[in-house]
Amino acid sequence: MAEEVREFQYRAEDFQQVRRLLYERSGISLSESKDQMVYSRLARRLRALGLDSFSAYFSHLQQRDDEWQEFVNALTTNLTSFFRENHHFEALAEYLQQHPRPNGPIRIWCSAASTGEEPYSLAITAMEAFNSLHPPVRIMASDIDTGVLRTAAKGVYPLNRVEQLSIARKKRFFLRGKGRQEGMVRVRDELRDLVDFQQINLLDPRWPVEPGLDVIFCRNVMIYFDKSTQQQLLERMVKLLHRHGLFFAGHSESFVQATHLVRLIGRTIYQPAYPGSCPP
Ligand SMILES: C[S@@+](CC[C@H](N)C(=O)[O-])C[C@H]1O[C@@H](n2cnc3c(N)ncnc32)[C@H](O)[C@@H]1O
Secondary structure, three states: OOOOOOOOOOOHHHHHHHHHHHHHHHOOOOOHHHHHHHHHHHHHHHHHHOOOOHHHHHHHHHHOHHHHHHHHHHHOOOOOOOOOOHHHHHHHHHHHHHOOOOOOOEEEEEOOOOOOHHHHHHHHHHHHHHOOOOOOEEEEEEEOOHHHHHHHHHOEEEHHHHOOOOHHHHHHHEEEOOHHHOOEEEEOHHHHHHEEEEEOOOOOOOOOOOOOEEEEEEOOOHHHOOHHHHHHHHHHHHHHEEEEEEEEEOOOOOOOOOOOOEEEEEOOEEEEOOOOOEOO
16 A cells, blocks of 8 residues: 655654653553554644654653643543433432532542543532522533643533433523624633633643542543553542442443442442442
8 A cells, every 4th residue: 555645754662752742641552553643643743843854743742841731632532521421420410419518518539531521520419409500519620731721721611412312401401602702602700710721641640639529520531541551540439429329430431440549339330349449
């Protein structure tokens, strides 16, 4: 097959270098099949910076601290949607109703929040569970990617992102854009007020998260990490949960083997295996 003509020279070792750097920075373990994806995403950075080769880009990365964030932002995969894996939100609604907190709000950490659809789905679930726009719940939403967090904090989406939601939900929780915002929706202020966004790299040795959490959503991010990183993260997260707290994983992420840490209580829903977690 004829070699594809590329704008920038891209050698096998360039791809390996990207894999290594991304792994070190984010824990993301890119498979060999991602070499074309890496090229097209980083070619945009080279163009934006006016660089003519991948080697020049690697030197630029070494010299400019701020480029690291762009590098990571360019290479993350941010696929998400409102009420993705809806059964999790049904289970959460039940949990919220059955586990009121006498002292202070129920605390949820959404640890790979992407563009915000997941934390806003959590906020909607909480509002519906308590039948109030001001439920006793706080949601902390984080991601490594600052680009997606900016989108998330704005809470503005194209109409087709909310297409599959019921009319009642759309009416209650979204405002339709007019004029220049035609074709867009914005989440209601009360939804935004329930969620605090901040950047957290799950690979960092310390997270700015208080222990005693009620719920952790960590969905569809562990799949990018290798087994040992997954185990370490799971262990650290479970320690932040109180004894009856819930850990939600993505549909293809299984921790059934980690019986010393968690026990399965629903479809990819786990509870800490006592002891090792905070008391309630
Ligand atoms: C496929 S999205 C999943 C979004 C959402 N949790 C869901 O299930 O719909 C994966 C997210 O994980 C984030 N991510 C990847 N590596 C990360 C890391 N080391 N720390 C925090 N977030 C990370 C990516 O930026 C991306 O937004």
